[in-house]
Amino acid sequence: MGRGRLEIIAESLIEWVIRLCGISAIIFIFAIFLFVFKEGAEFLFNELDLTEFFFSKEWYPTSGYNKRYGVLALIVGTGSVTILAMLIAVPFGLGAAVFISEFCGPRLKESLKILIELLAAIPSVVWGFIGLTVINQLIIHVFNAPVGLNILNGGIILALMSVPIIVSIGEDALKAVPDSYREAAVAMGATRWQLIRRVLLPAAKNGLLAAALLGVGRAVGETMAVLMATGHSVNMPNSVLDSVRTLTATIAAELGEAPVNSDHYQVLFIIGLLLFSITFVVNMTADLIVRGVRKK
């Protein structure tokens, strides 16, 4: 039975559409990078003093007589909130991953996984609300602080937002440990804790590291929630109760007010480029680590 010309054309057309869908992700990534780069390129190559950009904490992009574009305080802001968030989220997330993978029965496991996915689905602006209201009050009461919008607040919010990704990737990593290892250890009389500490954690360590790194990537890139929770003031912090401002929040807050193609506008794009590079490196590292696990 011969096939009609139309059918053959349709088939190859579908094939092309599917192929296009497949490579579109790559195209988008490059397009985004190019666009961000293009918007900031002129200033980046001609006027920006990179030493000042990275090592000065003077961020006065709208000053009338002396504009200064130092992002050190913003980098410190992003860094401090991220580090605090990870200090909270990594132990919690990995602990939860171990619990889900090793301790709970199949029914509890399913419900927990669904709940954690729900946690990941909460919009970041809602997390911002929680930071502004609940955690703000809490910090003021507990620490007797003048304001509750600070590194601690942002760190807690970001930790809550990163936990789901750490749990799900971490759980995958533990699930990938062959059951024969568990059986071997249990048959020799290992207790559950010994099994986890001596067998599972070493065997899954790459996957767990990747989980933590993906959490970092999530935390570095988060914008709205940290904008609302950290106090949004350019500041070199002395303690976790100081307000800071992050790279992401700066872009979100200022881009709308910066005249298109002005120096300020271009610097914001350069900050975007910096963020893009950080998250790219972090995610890439995580990905390579996970791949390393699979190969073995």
Next chain:
Amino acid sequence: MSNPDTYCIKTTGLNLWYGDFQALKDINLKIRQGIITSLIGPSGCGKTTLLRCFNRINERYGNVKTTGSTLILDEDIYTPEVSLIELRKSVGMVFQRPNPLPISVYENVLFGLKIHGATESQEKSTRDEIVEKALREVFLWNELKDKLHRRATDLQLDQQQKLCIARLLPLKPEVILMDEPCSALDSEATRGIEELMLGLIPKYTIVIVTHNMAQARRVSHECIFMLMGELIEHSPTDQLFLTPRDERTADYIEGRYG
């Protein structure tokens, strides 16, 4: 050390269910100390389940119910007072697929002692001796003495399986259970494992599940034939293969089903 009249494992009225499925039906047996006993029978006859009862590793899967009594050296292992950790220390197990842990050869051999908290007070030289002794007992010392710090999972399969036997020895188990230990190995490697098993008795009592009739004849002193969760016949190996008492045993060893 071994006394032919001493029984190492005794069961009376042992029944086991996986959920609603009864996998073992009223098993009564006495396994002698210091010899090798084979469990044979067609797939699904319950021989692996029976083997896994002896160190209660069955219970990993939940929804397992066991009744009746199982005594190892006259101690009932299904009473609530029994410590699974101590039980598994004295009843070691070797699995179908070699399953060394993804740590070094050296650490694998010491793993058992470590989890039972015995290595903390030991000198390094004592530990080295323990490792050497265990590896010598399984004929691996000469092959591996320069590779002690290699990852155990990178060894050849038969070396892995021998290592899995070696790592039980520092715990001085009473019984070693082997669940088709050669099914992943070629005939050369199988011979190596069999030789090693014969070297381990009468110091240890060995119970082996095997699909391989020839292997059962070569290594075991006594054989237990099982069918559909029941114990059909338990005799000295020669007798079971040459003059089986039960017709079903005869049918099986002549390959009429299996």
